[in-house]
Amino acid sequence: MVNLHKKLDLWEEHELISAEQVDAILAFESQDKREPSNWWLYSLLTLGAAIIGLGIISLIAANWALIPNLVKLGSAFSLLIAAAASLVWLQSHPASPWFDAILAAFLIICLATIGLIAQIYHVQGQWYQALFLWAVITFPAATFARHLFVPFFWTTLFLHGAVWSSIDLTTVRDPSDVYRELPALLVLAPLLAAVFYHLGYRLKLLAKFQRSFFFWFQITGLIALIAIDMIRSGGESQQYEALWYLPSWIAAAGLAALILMRDDYRPLNKTLLISAIALLLLYYHPDILFSGMTRYTFSAIDSGTQASLLMADDLRAPFLTILILFLYALHAGNNGHHRTFNLMTFLIGLRFVVLYFQAMGGLAATGMGLIISGLLIIGMAWFWYRSRDTLQRWSKELTA
Amino acid sequence: MNQQRLKLIAALLFPIVVLATNAWMNQQQRDDGTAITLPIQGVDPRDLLSGHYLIFDVDYGIKAGYGCPVPDISATLCLDKETRVYPSDELPTSCSLFLRGACNSQGDFSAGLERFYIPEKHASLLEKHIQANQGKLVLSINSQGQALIRDLLINDQSWRESLDD
Numbered sequence: 154m155v156n157l158h159k160k161l162d163l164w165e166e167h168e169l170i171s172a173e174q175v176d177a178i179l180a181f182e183s184q185d186k187r188e189p190s191n192w193w194l195y196s197l198l199t200l201g202a203a204i205i206g207l208g209i210i211s212l213i214a215a216n217w218a219l220i221p222n223l224v225k226l227g228s229a230f231s232l233l234i235a236a237a238a239s240l241v242w243l244q245s246h247p248a249s250p251w252f253d254a255i256l257a258a259f260l261i262i263c264l265a266t267i268g269l270i271a272q273i274y275h276v277q278g279q280w281y282q283a284l285f286l287w288a289v290i291t292f293p294a295a296t297f298a299r300h301l302f303v304p305f306f307w308t309t310l311f312l313h314g315a316v317w318s319s320i321d322l323t324t325v326r327d328p329s330d331v332y333r334e335l336p337a338l339l340v341l342a343p344l345l346a347a348v349f350y351h352l353g354y355r356l357k358l359l360a361k362f363q364r365s366f367f368f369w370f371q372i373t374g375l376i377a378l379i380a381i382d383m384i385r386s387g388g389e390s391q392q393y394e395a396l397w398y399l400p401s402w403i404a405a406a407g408l409a410a411l412i413l414m415r416d417d418y419r420p421l422n423k424t425l426l427i428s429a430i431a432l433l434l435l436y437y438h439p440d441i442l443f444s445g446m447t448r449y450t451f452s453a454i455d456s457g458t459q460a461s462l463l464m465a466d467d468l469r470a471p472f473l474t475i476l477i478l479f480l481y482a483l484h485a486g487n488n489g490h491h492r493t494f495n496l497m498t499f500l501i502g503l504r505f506v507v508l509y510f511q512a513m514g515g516l517a518a519t520g521m522g523l524i525i526s527g528l529l530i531i532g533m534a535w536f537w538y539r540s541r542d543t544l545q546r547w548s549k550e551l552t553a
Numbered sequence: 554m555n556q557q558r559l560k561l562i563a564a565l566l567f568p569i570v571v572l573a574t575n576a577w578m579n580q581q582q583r584d585d586g587t588a589i590t591l592p593i594q595g596v597d598p599r600d601l602l603s604g605h606y607l608i609f610d611v612d613y614g615i616k617a618g619y620g621c622p623v624p625d626i627s628a629t630l631c632l633d634k635e636t637r638v639y640p641s642d643e644l645p646t647s648c649s650l651f652l653r654g655a656c657n658s659q660g661d662f663s664a665g666l667e668r669f670y671i672p673e674k675h676a677s678l679l680e681k682h683i684q685a686n687q688g689k690l691v692l693s694i695n696s697q698g699q700a701l702i703r704d705l706l707i708n709d710q711s712w713r714e715s716l717d718d
Binding site: 219226230233234237240241244245259263266267270271272273274275276277290291293294296297 | 557558561562563564565566567568569571572573575576579580583605665666667668669670672701702
């Protein structure tokens with residue numbers, strides 16, 4: 154309110170608004186008795202419910218051998234039924250902060266019950282299969298959430314379960330394959346998150362989960378890009394099964410189709426996004442562009458396998474990273490997403506600086522090297538700050 | 554009762570019914586399946602105990618030349634007359650007791666039975682018995698070839714009884 158007063162005074166002083174308008178705004182704001190923001194109350198109640206759920210799991214885990222199976226299962230199902238009955242009763246109280254807290258507890262007890270059944274019957278499934286089963290059976294209940302926490306919690310566990318289970322379905326897995334499968338998992342996560350984000354525009358049931366899917370798309374997308382850049386720049390060679398990448402290709406095809414069906418995207422946006430997806434798949438493909446053997450930069454001189462500019466893995470990698478970020482930045486700028494645009498262009502600048510350190514290697518650690526490095530960072534920051542608005546204007550004009 | 558409330562009731566009952574059915578089916582399989590007993594060995598003494606469960610390798614009793622024909626396939630172990638691994642789609646119709654599984658990249662058959670949940674306070678003692686090759690698993694196999702662990706035997710006694718001695 155203090156800030157509002159200051160701003161209104163400033164605007165009035167510059168004759169942007171009249172004194173009557175100032176009074177009208179202040180009167181409106183002071184009588185703003187809309188629903189008070191109870192986010193802290195929801196957070197505490199949900200946290201409390203989650204901790205109770207975890208406490209129940211811990212109790213069962215610590216004492217399970219002493220408790221007869223029927224009692225254990227009976228307790229779990231009694232808790233589920235009690236939570237369900239409370240939710241049905243609370244549904245007629247739209248303002249109650251308890252609804253989401255008990256819904257969160259219900260979802261956690263469902264997960265605990267899956268664990269309990271696995272423990273009692275020594276079920277040999279994997280943790281991600283349990284998460285996927287949990288996500289499938291609790292999805293209808295999660296759609297009744299009134300606040301963000303439950304959809305976010307559901308989305309987080311669903312993505313983990315879905316990504317790991319998808320790779321698991323493609324081949325006969327060996328637990329020791331996890332490290333080798335990691336790139337296939339990393340590329341699938343953002344694609345799957347983006348598929349469900351776009352599906353949210355078509356399926357009303359998924360609408361509540363869209364923000365969470367978009368959040369995870371951005372986080373996992375960034376992790377995927379950084380990870381593959383490090384793998385390719387570092388010259389890692391891979392032993393892999395082509396089938397591990399099949400879920401990614403299917404998800405990418407589905408995502409491209411969903412992007413093409415978006416009526417609010419211009420042809421330019423569709424082209425930019427689909428090109429970025431295609432480049433990401435190309436980046437992750439172990440054989441097409443990267444050999445794991447060819448290096449150009451300073452640190453590779455000793456290896457005796459220095460390659461030409463065009464052939465080197467450690468130059469193709471940053472080029473692809475910057476190109477993917479640039480395509481996404483253009484899409485964000487063209488669509489008016491300022492913060493995403495700024496983040497993408499900042500990351501492009503950062504990658505250029507990292508490339509400088511990669512290329513200069515030990516030279517950057519000398520006195521002159523450090524001075525040049527510092528100047529480069531300041532120069533990049535200045536260039537980014539001065540040119541980002543121009544670039545965003547240009548990206549908007551592309552479809553004007 | 555309004556329609557929204559009915560939808561909520563259905564959404565809440567769905568996971569409860571699925572989980573209850575799952576528990577009931579596991580119990581049925583444990584009670585009704587054909588019981589067989591197989592010896593087990595610790596996979597690696599340094600990583601035998603992981604959290605609240607034991608990890609082990611089951612000795613399926615497969616003789617040389619009767620194992621996986623090729624690696625990385627879905628496979629079925631016939632336990633009827635001769636213990637032999639077949640690709641899943643080539644299992645002889647005459648085989649009435651079999652175990653579904655897979656041949657891994659090393660060409661070893663596994664039915665995915667590798668874990669037994671135990672109370673933490675008995676973990677180190679049970680671990681020692683498994684390392685000393687005194688452990689056996691009692692499996693319950695249904696007509697579809699799916700196996701469920703019924704019990705862990707230590708020196709041919711249920712693990713609970715062996716701890717009492």
